[in-house]
Amino acid sequence: MKLNLENLPNLPERVRTPSYDHADLSAGIVHIGLGNFHRGHQAWYLHRLMDEGRALDWAIIGAGVRPADAKQREQLLAQDCLTTLIELDPSGKSAEVTGSMIGFAPVEPDNAALITQMADPSIRIVSLTVTEGGYYQTAAGGFDTEHADIQHDVAEPEAPRTAFGAMITALRLRRADGAGPFTCLSCDNLQGNGDILRQTVVGLAELTDPELAVWIGQHVTFPNSMVDCIVPATGPTELALARSFGIDDMVPVTHENFRQWVIEDKFCAGRPDWEQVGVTFTDEVHVFEAMKLRLLNAGHQIIATPGELLSIDTIAGTMAHPLIRDLFHKIETVEIVPHVAAVPGMEPSAYVALISARFANPEIRDTTRRVAFDGSSRHAGFLHPIIRDALAAGTPMNGLALVEALWARMCAGNREDGSVIEPNDPFWDSLSTHAIAAKDDPAVWLSQDQFYGDLGQNARFATSFTGWLRMIWDDGSNAAIETYLKS
Numbered sequence: 001m002k003l004n005l006e007n008l009p010n011l012p013e014r015v016r017t018p019s020y021d022h023a024d025l026s027a028g029i030v031h032i033g034l035g036n037f038h039r040g041h042q043a044w045y046l047h048r049l050m051d052e053g054r055a056l057d058w059a060i061i062g063a064g065v066r067p068a069d070a071k072q073r074e075q076l077l078a079q080d081c082l083t084t085l086i087e088l089d090p091s092g093k094s095a096e097v098t099g100s101m102i103g104f105a106p107v108e109p110d111n112a113a114l115i116t117q118m119a120d121p122s123i124r125i126v127s128l129t130v131t132e133g134g135y136y137q138t139a140a141g142g143f144d145t146e147h148a149d150i151q152h153d154v155a156e157p158e159a160p161r162t163a164f165g166a167m168i169t170a171l172r173l174r175r176a177d178g179a180g181p182f183t184c185l186s187c188d189n190l191q192g193n194g195d196i197l198r199q200t201v202v203g204l205a206e207l208t209d210p211e212l213a214v215w216i217g218q219h220v221t222f223p224n225s226m227v228d229c230i231v232p233a234t235g236p237t238e239l240a241l242a243r244s245f246g247i248d249d250m251v252p253v254t255h256e257n258f259r260q261w262v263i264e265d266k267f268c269a270g271r272p273d274w275e276q277v278g279v280t281f282t283d284e285v286h287v288f289e290a291m292k293l294r295l296l297n298a299g300h301q302i303i304a305t306p307g308e309l310l311s312i313d314t315i316a317g318t319m320a321h322p323l324i325r326d327l328f329h330k331i332e333t334v335e336i337v338p339h340v341a342a343v344p345g346m347e348p349s350a351y352v353a354l355i356s357a358r359f360a361n362p363e364i365r366d367t368t369r370r371v372a373f374d375g376s377s378r379h380a381g382f383l384h385p386i387i388r389d390a391l392a393a394g395t396p397m398n399g400l401a402l403v404e405a406l407w408a409r410m411c412a413g414n415r416e417d418g419s420v421i422e423p424n425d426p427f428w429d430s431l432s433t434h435a436i437a438a439k440d441d442p443a444v445w446l447s448q449d450q451f452y453g454d455l456g457q458n459a460r461f462a463t464s465f466t467g468w469l470r471m472i473w474d475d476g477s478n479a480a481i482e483t484y485l486k487s
Contacts, residue, residue, distance in 0.1 A: 003249045005080040008097065012246040015084075016096035020050045022080065025102050028058035028272075030118050032065065032163045033129040034072055034104065039083045040231040040255040042127065042187055047098035048277040055272040061123070062104035063114050065163045070107040075250040077104055084242050084252040088363035095245040110159035111166040118170035121179040124269035126167055128197070129187045133377035133426060135200050136162075139450045143203035150204060157208040168205045171220065172212050181219040183267045187227050189297055190381065191289050194224035194264065223264040226289035228296065230256040230315075230358060232366040256364050262288040288343050294336055295348065296355045298382040302399075303328050303359065304371035305406045309477050311415050314367055319360040323481045329356070330485060331399035339389045369424060375407055376427050380451050391458055398464050402484050405468035406477060408445045411435035416476055439473050442466040 001007050008017055029046075031038055049055045062076065063069075076083075081101040087094045106113040118126055128134075136144045144150065153165035160166050167184065174180060184201060186193035201220070205213035232238070232254055242252035261274070265281040275281055282288070300315070306327065307318035318324045332352045340348040358364075383400055390397035411428070412435040413421050425431055430448075438445035442465060446456030455461060471480045 001246055001248060003079040003082050003084060003097065003247050005082070008082070011097065014095070015245055015247065016094075018047065018051060018097065018099040020053070020056065020099070022099055022102065024056050025050070025059040025099075026057045027061045027102060027120070027122055028055075029060045029125045029127060030063055030105070030114075030123050031060050031127045031129070032063045032114075033131075033134075034062040034064060034069065034076070034101075035129060036234060036253045037227075037229070037231045038127075038129045038187065039098070039101075040085055040253040041227055041229045041259060041261065043083070043100050044085060044098055044259070045261060045274055045277050045279060046272060047100040049272055049274065050100055052276065054276065057122075058125075058272045060101040061117055062101055063117065063163075064107050065111060065114070065161070065166065067107065072251065073104040073107055076101070079250065082249075084245070084247050084249040086238070086241055086245070086252060086254045087257050088254050088361065089257040090361055090363055093241070093363070095242070095247070097247075109161070111161075111163075111169075112159075114163075114166050115160075115170045115173070118167060118182065119173040119177070119179065121174070121177075123182055125183045125185055125267070125271065126170075127185040127187055128163060130163060131374060131377070132188055132190055132381050133374055134163075134188070135186075135190065135196050136164075137196065137200075139380070139453050143199050145203070145207065150207075153204060154207045162204075164200050164204050167201055168208065168212065168216070171205075171216055172209065175212065175215055181216070181221075181268050183221050183223065183269055183271070185223055185225065185263075187225060189227070189293060191293050191385075192224055192286065193289075194222040194266075198222035219268060221266040221268040223266040224285040224289070225264065226260070226262040226285055226292055228260040228292050229258060230361075230364055230366055232364060233370050237365060254364070256358055256361060258358060260288075260292075284343075287341055291340050291343055291346070291348060291351055293382055294340050294386055295332060295351050297378070298336060298386060299328060299332055299352075299355060299359070300371045301375070301378055301383055301407075302331055302403050304368045305375070305403055305410055306477050306481065307368040308372050308410050308421060309406060309416055311417050311419060312368055314365055315359050315371055316362045316364060316366070318368060319356070323478055323485070326485050327399065327402075327481050328359075331403070335390060335396050335399050336386055338395055339386055339393075372410070373424050374426065375411070376425050376431065376451055379404065379407055384452065384455055387455065387461060391460060397461065398487065399484055401461055401464035402468045402480060405442075405465050405472055405480070408435050408438055408442075408465075408469055409472045409477070412439065438469060442469045445469070
């Protein structure tokens with residue numbers, strides 16, 4: 001049955017459907033970056049709150065700033081912005097339809113419709129999932145004022161190309177009209193994501209309207225948050241799975257049976273009562289996010305990188321591979337756990353056991369390609385800070401250097417069985433050029449200061465990396481991993 005509001009009452013009884021009426025909802029949130037993760041995570045929390053009769057004036061308006069977002073908009077509007085969520089629990093699958101989203105702003109080059117939507121006084125939160133690499137940071141973590149997109153927005157602030165330029169223009173209109181600020185809420189996997197979002201928004205505003213930048217700094221809030229749920233990409237398997245529940249959904253979302261959302265309670269224009277449906281509000285978000293980013297997100301790179309080289313399609317498949325599974329456990333427990341603090345109710349070692357089971361869930365067809373995507377951001381963001389801490393503390397980091405060498409080998413563009421690895425990073429051409437040259441001279445790879453900063457000049461790390469990369473090229477990934485596990 002085609003998914004839409006008209007057919008909602010006629011869906012099979014085993015599919016959970018909203019208890020609220022879509023007609024009773026009004027917008028309170030604009031979310032930029034309407035991918036699977038948002039619909040399976042943040043939108044779900046709001047949906048469950050609405051199921052309790054709460055937050056009916058906090059419905060979501062979707063938005064996007066990339067041309068590709070127009071297709072997502074078309075598909076979601078065709079089904080009244082409803083989404084089928086399918087939980088992939090090893091003990092059995094279940095499905096529910098969520099309805100917390102009520103519209104999707106037109107996707108336009110100048111973002112005029114998005115600006116108008118965010119300028120509406122009813123909008124009190126603008127949230128984002130624009131990927132870890134989408135915040136225009138330099139290798140040192142500062143604001144990249146030289147990026148072409150930023151230069152465009154400086155030259156044409158009324159027709160911005162970026163989400164951040166659009167947010168600034170909307171805030172300018174709200175200040176002029178007396179509508180007041182909205183909260184800017186990042187939901188991306190970045191440590192200190194609210195601080196980074198503030199740096200980008202205020203930094204760009206300073207280049208175009210310094211007075212407005214001061215107002216934003218004084219009145220707009222940027223809560224740090226930590227988000228966690230494994231949400232695979234949607235393909236033919238997921239479409240067929242939705243149909244098995246009797247639903248014709250063009251963009252269903254599958255997800256694991258685990259969610260976590262931790263947020264600083266800094267909302268300048270109010271917020272939904274998310275704590276009623278399991279969201280944790282705390283001033284110690286950085287402790288939660290450090291555990292998650294260092295153990296889960298870094299762990300994903302530890303297994304996806306050799307998985308890609310060894311032609312293993314899924315994350316669960318990598319955990320079924322004895323060498324990769326043991327590589328994961330040794331690096332996590334020996335090299336990462338010493339640099340992770342406990343959070344209330346969870347020790348780092350227990351968290352490793354938790355994510356190990358989550359990664360091994362055979363029902364989750366999360367691809368190694370998806371997880372290995374954008375390695376230039378993910379290695380720099382998740383792995384390199386741990387390596388720096390280990391070097392400073394004099395603790396083991398040989399396995400992390402091995403993972404960096406595996407990434408360098410992966411970026412050469414072919415797997416060990418000879419098959420081609422299609423471009424999988426915004427900087428793929430440059431990465432591939434350096435990776436191929438590094439086969440003969442590993443220092444070439446570490447010379448990429450935009451990713452490694454001064455880490456490539458550290459003798460201890462560079463020596464370890466060089467040895468591993470030479471072994472991988474000479475003897476293969478399995479041999480290198482076996483050598484590390486025996487050390």
